[in-house]
Amino acid sequence: MTIEDRYRQRYKSGDTPWDIGQADFNLIEVVTGKPIVSCKTLDIGCGTGDNSIWLAQNRFQVFGTDTSDVALEKAREKASKANVECEFILVDFMNNHVEGAPFGFVFDRGCFHSFGAGDERKRFAQNIAAHLEEGGLWLTIAGNADENRRSPGPPQWTAGDIVLAVEPYFEILSLKTSHFGSNSQNPPRAWRCLMKKRHV
Ligand SMILES: C[S@@+](CC[C@H](N)C(=O)[O-])C[C@H]1O[C@@H](n2cnc3c(N)ncnc32)[C@H](O)[C@@H]1O
Secondary structure, three states: OOHHHHHHHHHHHOOOOOOOOOOOHHHHHHHHHOOOOOOEEEEEOOOOOHHHHHHHHOOOEEEEEEOOHHHHHHHHHHHHHHOOOEEEEEOOOOOOOOOOOOEEEEEEEOOHHHOOOHHHHHHHHHHHHHHEEEEEEEEEEEEEOOOOOOOOOOOOEOHHHHHHHHOOOEEEEEEEEEEOOOOOOOOOEEEEEEEEEOOO
């Protein structure tokens, strides 16, 4: 079963602990702290849309993509309730170019980290670079291996895993240890990595 199929099943059965009903604080801190100015933005693996909606509420023009139609249907409902405009598109980012490129900012929370093989993560990073304008930014929130965990949770990668995949295409502006925005008492540890597309 592919990664995409596994996610589709989990949305159908409601087994989606990452889906916290609000934007992740890591995104809010980075966007407001840097600050990242509002621009055309791609949220890859947007799920049910909370991060896309927060960005749209902050004047970003957002395109959210996912491979789960169940998740995207929820995202459209939430955006409509919040009275914001986001474009939610069913597309497999690993194998397609998303219309609307180039983007000024790409965000993903838990999509990049889903790919287990180093060459897949590299391909994901390369595809993001192909969707960004010169000097465009990518923020990823990814599982962090510096946590001894016995219970199920997000994939866990080392700083080295991230650096190896992204460095050919991106300059790393910051790589910070954090935790996922979560509804759990014990949120899973995360990396938050902000990158700038390299000049090639
Ligand atoms: C851990 S979930 C996170 C969802 C959302 N970003 C959030 O924070 O709630 C990862 C998401 O990536 C999506 N995904 C997995 N592979 C994908 C692909 N090849 N193209 C687009 N989305 C994908 C899944 O369907 C899922 O919604």
